[in-house]
Amino acid sequence: ATLPLARDDNLSKRSRGKDATVLILGGGVSGIIAAKTLTEKGITDFKIIEARDELGGRLHSERFGEPGRQVTVEVGANWVQGIGGGEGQGPENPIWTLVRKYGVETRESSYYSNIAMFDQTGPADFSDIFDEYEHDYTELTVAAGARVEKNLVDTTARTGYGLINVKPKTPHEMAVEYYTFDWEYAQTPEQSSWIASSWGNNYTFDVASGGFSPDNQLSIDQRGFKTFIQKEAEFLAPHQVSLNSVVKTITYSGEGVTVTLVDGTKLEADYALVSFSLGVLQHDDVTWEPELPEWKTEAVQSMSMGTYTKIFMQFPKKFWFDTEIAIYADRVRGRYPVWQSLDHDNYFPGSGVIFATVTGDWSERIEALTDAEVQAELMDVLHTMYPDMTDIPEPTSILFHRWWNDPLTRGSYSNWPASFFQEHHDNLRATVDERLWFTGEHCSQKYFGFLHGAWFEGRDAGQELAQCINGGGCVHVREHFEEVRNARPYKVDDYNAGRRK
Ligand SMILES: Cc1cc2nc3c(=O)[nH]c(=O)nc-3n(C[C@H](O)[C@H](O)[C@H](O)COP(=O)(O)OP(=O)(O)OC[C@H]3O[C@@H](n4cnc5c(N)ncnc54)[C@H](O)[C@@H]3O)c2cc1C
Numbered sequence: 001a002t003l004p005l006a007r008d009d010n011l012s013k014r015s016r017g018k019d020a021t022v023l024i025l026g027g028g029v030s031g032i033i034a035a036k037t038l039t040e041k042g043i044t045d046f047k048i049i050e051a052r053d054e055l056g057g058r059l060h061s062e063r064f065g066e067p068g069r070q071v072t073v074e075v076g077a078n079w080v081q082g083i084g085g086g087e088g089q090g091p092e093n094p095i096w097t098l099v100r101k102y103g104v105e106t107r108e109s110s111y112y113s114n115i116a117m118f119d120q121t122g123p124a125d126f127s128d129i130f131d132e133y134e135h136d137y138t139e140l141t142v143a144a145g146a147r148v149e150k151n152l153v154d155t156t157a158r159t160g161y162g163l164i165n166v167k168p169k170t171p172h173e174m175a176v177e178y179y180t181f182d183w184e185y186a187q188t189p190e191q192s193s194w195i196a197s198s199w200g201n202n203y204t205f206d207v208a209s210g211g212f213s214p215d216n217q218l219s220i221d222q223r224g225f226k227t228f229i230q231k232e233a234e235f236l237a238p239h240q241v242s243l244n245s246v247v248k249t250i251t252y253s254g255e256g257v258t259v260t261l262v263d264g265t266k267l268e269a270d271y272a273l274v275s276f277s278l279g280v281l282q283h284d285d286v287t288w289e290p291e292l293p294e295w296k297t298e299a300v301q302s303m304s305m306g307t308y309t310k311i312f313m314q315f316p317k318k319f320w321f322d323t324e325i326a327i328y329a330d331r332v333r334g335r336y337p338v339w340q341s342l343d344h345d346n347y348f349p350g351s352g353v354i355f356a357t358v359t360g361d362w363s364e365r366i367e368a369l370t371d372a373e374v375q376a377e378l379m380d381v382l383h384t385m386y387p388d389m390t391d392i393p394e395p396t397s398i399l400f401h402r403w404w405n406d407p408l409t410r411g412s413y414s415n416w417p418a419s420f421f422q423e424h425h426d427n428l429r430a431t432v433d434e435r436l437w438f439t440g441e442h443c444s445q446k447y448f449g450f451l452h453g454a455w456f457e458g459r460d461a462g463q464e465l466a467q468c469i470n471g472g473g474c475v476h477v478r479e480h481f482e483e484v485r486n487a488r489p490y491k492v493d494d495y496n497a498g499r500r501k
Pocket of ligand 1: 007024026027028029030031049050051052055056057058059074075077078079080081245246247248275276277280285286308310346403407408409411413439440441442449450451452453454
């Protein structure tokens with residue numbers, strides 16, 4: 001593809017001797033889409049700095065299984081969630097647009113029908129409870145919407161469930177609640193905002209709320225799901241990307257930024273666009289000189305990072321359920337509750353591959369175990385699911401990614417807790433000294449956690465930064481709140497005055 005030429009005024013604005021006008025830190029979806037947007041706006045003097053040996057970030061495909069029986073599996077993102085663009089649907093999800101553009105092979109994946117069910121006695125049927133909880137989840141989001149209209153405070157999704165009288169106690173109830181909630185947010189209802197989790201769902205899946213559509217597509221492309229973004233990145237010239245480059249320190253002032261890599265290389269630029277995950281920002285893998293202002297640090301530390309772990313196993317042959325998905329109801333909430341079969345007509349028949357998903361605290365727990373210890377726990381569950389089967393073989397391969405301990409992610413995707421305020425979120429996106437810009441899925445108010453959240457944030461940051469560089473003004477974009485105040489509950493007089501009205 002031919003690139004538009006860099007505009008002369010961009011080049012002349014760049015102080016002499018700098019390595020680029022913009023350093024884009026991180027080459028995931030948001031970094032690449034920001035680069036694409038800058039290019040469309042005539043700014044080509046940027047460089048993407050990426051730690052890994054390829055672009056794509058949390059799109060992470062791996063060849064898995066025994067030689068001769070290998071398949072490409074996705075240890076990171078796997079679904080386009082909310083497709084849209086069709087008759088009676090909302091707008092098209094931009095990830096779906098790219099998936100179609102590059103012919104990435106996907107299959108429709110329906111995770112609310114045709115589910116096998118198990119409990120501690122073996123196969124079980126609790127589909128009535130499942131249907132009830134699916135309905136209850138919708139009620140939870142509707143009740144959250146009603147709170148917004150009345151301007152009522154946010155609380156946890158657990159409070160929300162309590163207020164609509166949903167109080168799971170039995171293993172079956174806990175498993176289906178887990179399936180409708182934690183399996184999406186990678187954290188518990190206690191750890192999640194009632195209102196933000198509801199809008200997060202609606203803006204993606206609910207057409208009436210402006211969402212795309214309720215449909216999901218699962219990538220089975222043997223080039224990897226990452227193909228859609230790596231193809232989209234092919235416009236980049238070699239000098240615009242630096243792989244295997246781990247950022248250690250970001251030094252900034254009103255004049256510009258200096259980025260120091262772990263190998264000591266120093267890169268200077270007018271602006272840095274930081275696309276690292278929220279988890280990376282929360283930990284000390286990257287340091288800031290000077291330290292980030294308190295309003296930024298508070299915003300970063302106030303949102304949360306969920307962890308979502310898929311544990312793949314390959315067996316000599318399939319011995320399990322014929323559906324795509326099974327739910328296992330254990331006495332312990334969150335203990336290997338969701339199983340997905342890839343040895344299925346829709347996916348990779350004959351592959352012998354199945355995977356279990358755990359999230360949140362359970363993910364962090366198993367990251368401390370060895371693969372063999374996790375395998376033993378999974379086999380224990382399979383024996384519980386199939387008590388009469390005496391010849392269940394051991395898996396020939398096992399694979400899972402330790403997202404929580406990965407210094408390039410520190411978790412899987414962001415989640416909005418009840419103690420995280422709108423002003424915090426504005427501060428997450430706000431620029432520092434007009435030189436440090438921020439993007440990534442966690443910056444998306446509507447779509448945090450999703451690939452399309454990363455896409456929209458990359459586009460918006462690219463547009464606003466281009467406007468700033470092109471002389472359209474930097475000052476009034478992405479302003480911050482110096483302090484996030486929540487005085488109301490503590491100002492008793494105001495509160496009483498409000499009540500008297
Ligand atoms: C297990 C899992 C399952 C998921 N499932 C789905 C799904 O099915 N559908 C969906 O829509 N979303 C899903 N997501 C979320 C989705 O993957 C993310 O929202 C999206 O990929 C984030 O893109 P990003 O550009 O914001 O961040 P990233 O992809 O994290 O990009 C940031 C980049 O910065 C790099 N980096 C980090 N630290 C440094 C450093 N010090 N120096 C240099 N580079 C650095 C990283 O390597 C990375 O490439 C899933 C995520 C995970 C982990």
